[in-house]
Amino acid sequence: MQQQSGRRVGIMGGTFDPIHHGHLVAASEVQDRFGLDEVVFVPTGRPWQKEHVRVSPAEDRYLMTVVATASNPRFAVSRVDIDRPGPTYTVDTLNDLRESYGPGVELYFITGADALAAILSWKDAERMFELAHFVGVTRPGYELSAEHLPRDSVSLVEVPAMAISSSACRRRVVDRKPVWYLVPDGVVQYIAKRKLYRNGPVDPPR
Numbered sequence: 001m002q003q004q005s006g007r008r009v010g011i012m013g014g015t016f017d018p019i020h021h022g023h024l025v026a027a028s029e030v031q032d033r034f035g036l037d038e039v040v041f042v043p044t045g046r047p048w049q050k051e052h053v054r055v056s057p058a059e060d061r062y063l064m065t066v067v068a069t070a071s072n073p074r075f076a077v078s079r080v081d082i083d084r085p086g087p088t089y090t091v092d093t094l095n096d097l098r099e100s101y102g103p104g105v106e107l108y109f110i111t112g113a114d115a116l117a118a119i120l121s122w123k124d125a126e127r128m129f130e131l132a133h134f135v136g137v138t139r140p141g142y143e144l145s146a147e148h149l150p151r152d153s154v155s156l157v158e159v160p161a162m163a164i165s166s167s168a169c170r171r172r173v174v175d176r177k178p179v180w181y182l183v184p185d186g187v188v189q190y191i192a193k194r195k196l197y198r199n200g201p202v203d204p205p206r
Ligand SMILES: Nc1ncnc2c1ncn2[C@@H]1O[C@H](COP(=O)(O)OP(=O)(O)OP(=O)(O)O)[C@@H](O)[C@H]1O
Pocket: 013, 014, 015, 016, 017, 021, 022, 023, 026, 110, 111, 112, 113, 114, 115, 116, 137, 138, 139, 140, 162, 163, 164, 165, 166, 167, 168, 206
C-alpha cells in the first residue's frame, strides 16, 4: 500500500467465513455516506472471541474476500491481520493501516450492531477510539446503540436490511441447501471447489 495522506479510508473487519452480501452492502453504504476514497476489507487472522467456533483457514477466507470485492474499484483487501501472528486485535489493525497509509489518513472502522454492542470488551478499546472513527451499522435482529461509547468517535448508520450471517451460510452448506444470492457467485463456486463447510460440525446459525 502506498503512502497516501488526506485520504478517507473505511475498514471492514471480519472473519468472513464466508463473506456475504450483508458485509458488502454495509461497506458500500458507508462508503457512499461518508464519501470514502476506499473501503479495505480486513479478514481476521485469529479471531480470539470466536475461539469456540471452527474457523476456516485464513487463506481461504482471504481469497473469498478478494473474489467478492474484485468488481468494485473502491474495495480493496488487506492481509495485515492474517499475516500478523497471534490473536487479532483491532488496535493492531488500526496501527498497521495508519503506518501504511501515512500521516493525515482518516480511518473509519465499520461494525455491525452486534459487534458494536461488544466493542468495550475489545483490547485497548479507548486507544482504538483515538485511532479511528467507528461506524455502527444496522443489522436485522440486533439493536443499534452507541450508549456508553464516546459520542465523538461513533456514528450510527442505517443500511439496507440483509438478514444474512456467515454461520447461516455455513449451516446451509452442511444441509446441502443453496447459498446462491446470499454470497457473491464467485464465493459460491469457491466454497464448492474447496469443499468448505460440507462436513460440519457447525455452531448454531444466527
Ligand atoms: N447482515 C449484516 N448486516 C450488517 N452487518 C453485518 C452483517 N453480517 C455481518 N455484519 C458485520 O460484519 C462484521 C464481520 O462479521 P462476521 O465476519 O463475523 O460475519 P457474521 O455473519 O457475523 O459471522 P458469524 O455468523 O459466523 O458470526 C461485523 O461487524 C458484523 O457485525
